[in-house]
Amino acid sequence: MTAVPHSITAASALPAGPQVWLAPRLDESRLAMMAGLTRDDEHARCNDLKRISDRERFLTGRLLARQALSHASGETWPCTAWSLIPGPNGKPYVAAPDGNLQISIAHSADMVAVAVSPFHDVGIDVERMDGAARIEPSVLSDRERRVLAGCRDASAEFIRLWTMKEAYAKRTGAGVGMDFAALDLDWVPDRIEQRIELGDCTLDCRTVATSRGTYSVALAWTGGAPADWRMRDAA
Ligand SMILES: CC(C)(COP(=O)(O)OP(=O)(O)OC[C@H]1O[C@@H](n2cnc3c(N)ncnc32)[C@H](O)[C@@H]1OP(=O)(O)O)[C@@H](O)C(=O)NCCC(=O)NCCS
Numbered sequence: 001m002t003a004v005p006h007s008i009t010a011a012s013a014l015p016a017g018p019q020v021w022l023a024p025r026l027d028e029s030r031l032a033m034m035a036g037l038t039r040d041d042e043h044a045r046c047n048d049l050k051r052i053s054d055r056e057r058f059l060t061g062r063l064l065a066r067q068a069l070s071h072a073s074g075e076t077w078p079c080t081a082w083s084l085i086p087g088p089n090g091k092p093y094v095a096a097p098d099g100n101l102q103i104s105i106a107h108s109a110d111m112v113a114v115a116v117s118p119f120h121d122v123g124i125d126v127e128r129m130d131g132a133a134r135i136e137p138s139v140l141s142d143r144e145r146r147v148l149a150g151c152r153d154a155s156a157e158f159i160r161l162w163t164m165k166e167a168y169a170k171r172t173g174a175g176v177g178m179d180f181a182a183l184d185l186d187w188v189p190d191r192i193e194q195r196i197e198l199g200d201c202t203l204d205c206r207t208v209a210t211s212r213g214t215y216s217v218a219l220a221w222t223g224g225a226p227a228d229w230r231m232r233d234a235a
Pocket of ligand 1: 058061091169170
Protein backbone atom coordinates (compact mmCIF):
# COMPACT_ATOMS: atom_id res chain seq x y z
CA MET A 1 0.00 0.00 0.00
CA THR A 2 1.35 3.47 -0.88
CA ALA A 3 1.32 5.89 2.03
CA VAL A 4 -0.41 9.19 1.38
CA PRO A 5 1.38 12.20 2.94
CA HIS A 6 -0.50 14.93 4.80
CA SER A 7 1.45 17.36 2.60
CA ILE A 8 4.44 17.21 0.27
CA THR A 9 7.79 16.93 2.12
CA ALA A 10 10.11 19.81 1.31
CA ALA A 11 13.79 19.14 2.03
CA SER A 12 13.95 22.59 3.64
CA ALA A 13 11.29 21.51 6.17
CA LEU A 14 13.63 18.90 7.64
CA PRO A 15 15.61 19.85 10.77
CA ALA A 16 19.19 21.03 10.19
CA GLY A 17 20.86 18.57 12.56
CA PRO A 18 20.20 15.26 14.31
CA GLN A 19 17.39 14.78 16.81
CA VAL A 20 17.92 12.38 19.71
CA TRP A 21 15.03 10.72 21.53
CA LEU A 22 15.33 8.77 24.76
CA ALA A 23 12.43 6.74 26.11
CA PRO A 24 11.82 4.08 28.76
CA ARG A 25 11.22 0.52 27.60
CA LEU A 26 7.47 -0.13 27.30
CA ASP A 27 5.92 -3.34 28.54
CA GLU A 28 4.38 -5.81 26.10
CA SER A 29 0.77 -4.93 26.93
CA ARG A 30 1.38 -1.29 25.98
CA LEU A 31 3.15 -2.39 22.81
CA ALA A 32 -0.03 -3.98 21.44
CA MET A 33 -0.39 -0.72 19.50
CA MET A 34 2.55 -1.85 17.35
CA ALA A 35 0.40 -4.33 15.42
CA GLY A 36 -0.21 -1.94 12.52
CA LEU A 37 3.20 -0.30 12.57
CA THR A 38 5.84 -2.96 11.99
CA ARG A 39 6.71 -4.84 8.82
CA ASP A 40 6.38 -8.63 8.55
CA ASP A 41 10.16 -9.11 8.84
CA GLU A 42 10.16 -7.04 12.04
CA HIS A 43 7.39 -9.24 13.48
CA ALA A 44 9.44 -12.31 12.59
CA ARG A 45 12.58 -10.89 14.25
CA CYS A 46 10.61 -9.99 17.34
CA ASN A 47 9.02 -13.44 17.59
CA ASP A 48 12.51 -15.01 17.43
CA LEU A 49 13.52 -13.15 20.61
CA LYS A 50 13.05 -15.51 23.56
CA ARG A 51 13.09 -13.03 26.45
CA ILE A 52 10.14 -10.66 26.96
CA SER A 53 12.55 -7.85 27.85
CA ASP A 54 14.35 -8.25 24.48
CA ARG A 55 11.05 -8.10 22.62
CA GLU A 56 10.03 -5.03 24.60
CA ARG A 57 13.34 -3.28 23.82
CA PHE A 58 13.07 -4.16 20.13
CA LEU A 59 9.45 -3.00 19.78
CA THR A 60 9.95 0.17 21.83
CA GLY A 61 12.87 1.00 19.52
CA ARG A 62 10.73 0.49 16.42
CA LEU A 63 7.88 2.59 17.86
CA LEU A 64 10.20 5.40 18.99
CA ALA A 65 11.98 5.35 15.61
CA ARG A 66 8.70 5.88 13.76
CA GLN A 67 7.61 8.62 16.17
CA ALA A 68 11.00 10.33 15.74
CA LEU A 69 10.84 10.08 11.94
CA SER A 70 7.32 11.55 11.84
CA HIS A 71 8.43 14.39 14.10
CA ALA A 72 11.51 15.10 11.96
CA SER A 73 9.31 15.20 8.85
CA GLY A 74 7.26 17.95 10.49
CA GLU A 75 4.44 15.38 10.94
CA THR A 76 4.19 15.26 7.13
CA TRP A 77 4.01 11.47 7.40
CA PRO A 78 2.23 9.47 10.14
CA CYS A 79 4.02 6.77 12.18
CA THR A 80 2.37 4.07 10.08
CA ALA A 81 4.03 5.35 6.88
CA TRP A 82 7.65 4.52 7.77
CA SER A 83 9.39 1.48 6.39
CA LEU A 84 12.74 0.51 7.96
CA ILE A 85 14.99 -2.07 6.35
CA PRO A 86 18.27 -3.58 7.59
CA GLY A 87 21.38 -2.81 5.50
CA PRO A 88 24.20 -5.34 4.83
CA ASN A 89 25.68 -5.17 8.36
CA GLY A 90 22.39 -4.75 10.18
CA LYS A 91 22.38 -0.93 10.14
CA PRO A 92 18.76 0.16 9.66
CA TYR A 93 17.79 2.44 6.77
CA VAL A 94 14.64 4.38 5.99
CA ALA A 95 13.27 2.82 2.80
CA ALA A 96 10.14 5.01 2.60
CA PRO A 97 8.51 7.47 2.53
CA ASP A 98 11.48 9.87 2.93
CA GLY A 99 14.89 8.27 2.45
CA ASN A 100 16.58 11.63 3.15
CA LEU A 101 16.23 10.79 6.83
CA GLN A 102 18.93 8.62 8.43
CA ILE A 103 18.19 6.56 11.54
CA SER A 104 20.05 4.84 14.36
CA ILE A 105 18.58 2.76 17.21
CA ALA A 106 20.06 1.54 20.50
CA HIS A 107 18.76 -0.11 23.65
CA SER A 108 20.12 -1.04 27.05
CA ALA A 109 18.27 -2.39 30.10
CA ASP A 110 15.19 -0.15 30.52
CA MET A 111 16.16 2.58 28.05
CA VAL A 112 15.82 3.01 24.31
CA ALA A 113 17.55 5.70 22.24
CA VAL A 114 16.90 6.77 18.66
CA ALA A 115 18.67 9.36 16.51
CA VAL A 116 17.28 10.78 13.28
CA SER A 117 19.33 12.96 10.97
CA PRO A 118 18.54 14.64 7.66
CA PHE A 119 20.88 13.52 4.85
CA HIS A 120 23.95 12.81 7.04
CA ASP A 121 24.95 9.51 8.67
CA VAL A 122 24.18 9.20 12.36
CA GLY A 123 24.96 6.64 15.05
CA ILE A 124 23.69 6.30 18.62
CA ASP A 125 24.50 4.06 21.56
CA VAL A 126 23.20 3.79 25.10
CA GLU A 127 24.59 1.76 28.02
CA ARG A 128 23.37 1.47 31.59
CA MET A 129 25.93 2.87 34.05
CA ASP A 130 24.72 1.43 37.33
CA GLY A 131 26.97 -1.35 38.56
CA ALA A 132 30.53 -2.20 37.65
CA ALA A 133 31.22 -2.87 33.98
CA ARG A 134 33.94 -5.34 33.00
CA ILE A 135 36.71 -3.39 31.30
CA GLU A 136 37.67 -4.93 27.95
CA PRO A 137 41.25 -3.75 27.19
CA SER A 138 41.20 -5.11 23.62
CA VAL A 139 38.81 -2.34 22.47
CA LEU A 140 41.02 0.43 23.89
CA SER A 141 44.04 2.27 22.48
CA ASP A 142 47.29 2.30 24.51
CA ARG A 143 46.67 5.92 25.49
CA GLU A 144 43.05 5.24 26.54
CA ARG A 145 44.24 2.35 28.73
CA ARG A 146 46.79 4.61 30.44
CA VAL A 147 44.22 7.38 31.11
CA LEU A 148 41.65 4.84 32.33
CA ALA A 149 44.17 3.35 34.80
CA GLY A 150 44.35 6.75 36.56
CA CYS A 151 40.58 7.27 36.74
CA ARG A 152 38.69 7.41 40.03
CA ASP A 153 35.85 5.32 38.57
CA ALA A 154 37.45 3.37 35.70
CA SER A 155 34.33 1.24 35.19
CA ALA A 156 32.08 4.28 34.58
CA GLU A 157 34.69 5.85 32.30
CA PHE A 158 34.98 2.64 30.31
CA ILE A 159 31.20 2.72 29.72
CA ARG A 160 31.40 6.33 28.47
CA LEU A 161 34.28 5.44 26.15
CA TRP A 162 32.50 2.35 24.88
CA THR A 163 29.24 4.20 24.11
CA MET A 164 31.23 6.74 22.07
CA LYS A 165 33.05 4.00 20.16
CA GLU A 166 29.82 2.13 19.44
CA ALA A 167 28.04 5.31 18.30
CA TYR A 168 30.95 5.98 15.95
CA ALA A 169 30.83 2.40 14.60
CA LYS A 170 27.05 2.53 14.17
CA ARG A 171 27.27 5.80 12.22
CA THR A 172 29.48 4.17 9.62
CA GLY A 173 27.60 0.86 9.75
CA ALA A 174 30.83 -0.99 10.63
CA GLY A 175 29.31 -2.46 13.81
CA VAL A 176 31.37 -5.27 15.36
CA GLY A 177 33.66 -5.29 12.30
CA MET A 178 35.35 -2.10 13.43
CA ASP A 179 38.86 -1.99 14.93
CA PHE A 180 37.78 -0.27 18.16
CA ALA A 181 41.33 -0.07 19.57
CA ALA A 182 42.38 1.99 16.53
CA LEU A 183 39.80 4.65 17.40
CA ASP A 184 41.76 6.69 19.95
CA LEU A 185 39.38 9.08 21.74
CA ASP A 186 40.77 12.13 23.52
CA TRP A 187 38.02 12.14 26.13
CA VAL A 188 37.98 13.92 29.50
CA PRO A 189 37.15 11.62 32.45
CA ASP A 190 34.43 12.57 34.97
CA ARG A 191 32.44 14.79 32.60
CA ILE A 192 28.69 14.24 32.38
CA GLU A 193 28.69 16.03 29.01
CA GLN A 194 31.45 16.20 26.48
CA ARG A 195 32.14 16.63 22.79
CA ILE A 196 34.94 15.23 20.64
CA GLU A 197 35.58 16.30 17.04
CA LEU A 198 37.06 13.57 14.81
CA GLY A 199 37.59 14.96 11.32
CA ASP A 200 34.11 15.54 9.87
CA CYS A 201 32.45 13.54 12.67
CA THR A 202 31.19 15.04 15.93
CA LEU A 203 30.80 12.82 19.01
CA ASP A 204 28.64 13.90 21.96
CA CYS A 205 28.47 11.88 25.17
CA ARG A 206 25.98 12.57 27.97
CA THR A 207 25.31 10.88 31.29
CA VAL A 208 21.54 10.85 31.81
CA ALA A 209 19.92 10.10 35.19
CA THR A 210 16.38 8.72 34.83
CA SER A 211 13.83 6.98 37.07
CA ARG A 212 14.98 3.74 35.32
CA GLY A 213 18.67 4.20 36.18
CA THR A 214 21.65 6.16 34.93
CA TYR A 215 22.72 5.77 31.31
CA SER A 216 25.58 6.90 29.10
CA VAL A 217 24.28 8.02 25.71
CA ALA A 218 26.59 8.84 22.79
CA LEU A 219 25.75 10.36 19.43
CA ALA A 220 28.02 10.45 16.36
CA TRP A 221 27.12 12.52 13.33
CA THR A 222 28.42 14.45 10.35
CA GLY A 223 27.16 17.70 8.87
CA GLY A 224 28.14 20.04 11.72
CA ALA A 225 24.62 21.24 12.59
CA PRO A 226 23.70 21.23 16.30
CA ALA A 227 22.02 18.19 17.84
CA ASP A 228 18.66 18.40 19.60
CA TRP A 229 18.25 16.04 22.60
CA ARG A 230 14.79 15.10 23.96
CA MET A 231 13.37 12.75 26.58
CA ARG A 232 10.02 11.14 25.90
CA ASP A 233 7.44 9.03 27.74
CA ALA A 234 7.03 6.74 24.73
CA ALA A 235 3.27 6.35 25.08
C1 LIG B 1 25.19 -4.68 16.59
C2 LIG B 1 26.08 -3.63 17.21
C3 LIG B 1 26.15 -2.52 16.22
C4 LIG B 1 25.46 -3.03 18.50
O1 LIG B 1 24.96 -4.00 19.31
P1 LIG B 1 24.49 -3.85 20.81
O2 LIG B 1 25.37 -2.94 21.60
O3 LIG B 1 24.33 -5.23 21.30
O4 LIG B 1 23.05 -3.22 20.72
P2 LIG B 1 22.52 -1.74 20.58
O5 LIG B 1 21.26 -1.69 21.32
O6 LIG B 1 23.54 -0.71 20.87
O7 LIG B 1 22.22 -1.62 19.03
C5 LIG B 1 21.35 -2.47 18.40
C6 LIG B 1 20.79 -1.76 17.18
O8 LIG B 1 21.86 -1.35 16.34
C7 LIG B 1 21.42 -1.35 15.00
N1 LIG B 1 22.49 -2.00 14.25
C8 LIG B 1 22.74 -3.31 14.10
N2 LIG B 1 23.85 -3.47 13.33
C9 LIG B 1 24.28 -2.22 13.01
C10 LIG B 1 25.37 -1.72 12.25
N3 LIG B 1 26.25 -2.52 11.62
N4 LIG B 1 25.53 -0.38 12.13
C11 LIG B 1 24.66 0.45 12.71
N5 LIG B 1 23.60 0.05 13.47
C12 LIG B 1 23.42 -1.29 13.59
C13 LIG B 1 20.07 -2.06 14.95
O9 LIG B 1 19.08 -1.05 14.76
C14 LIG B 1 19.93 -2.64 16.33
O10 LIG B 1 18.65 -2.55 16.88
P3 LIG B 1 17.43 -3.42 16.35
O11 LIG B 1 17.95 -4.80 16.20
O12 LIG B 1 16.39 -3.27 17.41
O13 LIG B 1 17.04 -2.77 15.07
C15 LIG B 1 27.49 -4.19 17.36
O14 LIG B 1 28.40 -3.13 17.38
C16 LIG B 1 27.76 -5.04 18.54
O15 LIG B 1 27.25 -6.13 18.67
N6 LIG B 1 28.60 -4.56 19.45
C17 LIG B 1 28.94 -5.20 20.70
C18 LIG B 1 30.06 -6.23 20.55
C19 LIG B 1 31.30 -6.05 21.40
O16 LIG B 1 32.37 -5.99 20.86
N7 LIG B 1 31.19 -6.01 22.75
C20 LIG B 1 32.31 -6.05 23.67
C21 LIG B 1 32.97 -4.74 23.96
S1 LIG B 1 32.97 -4.29 25.67
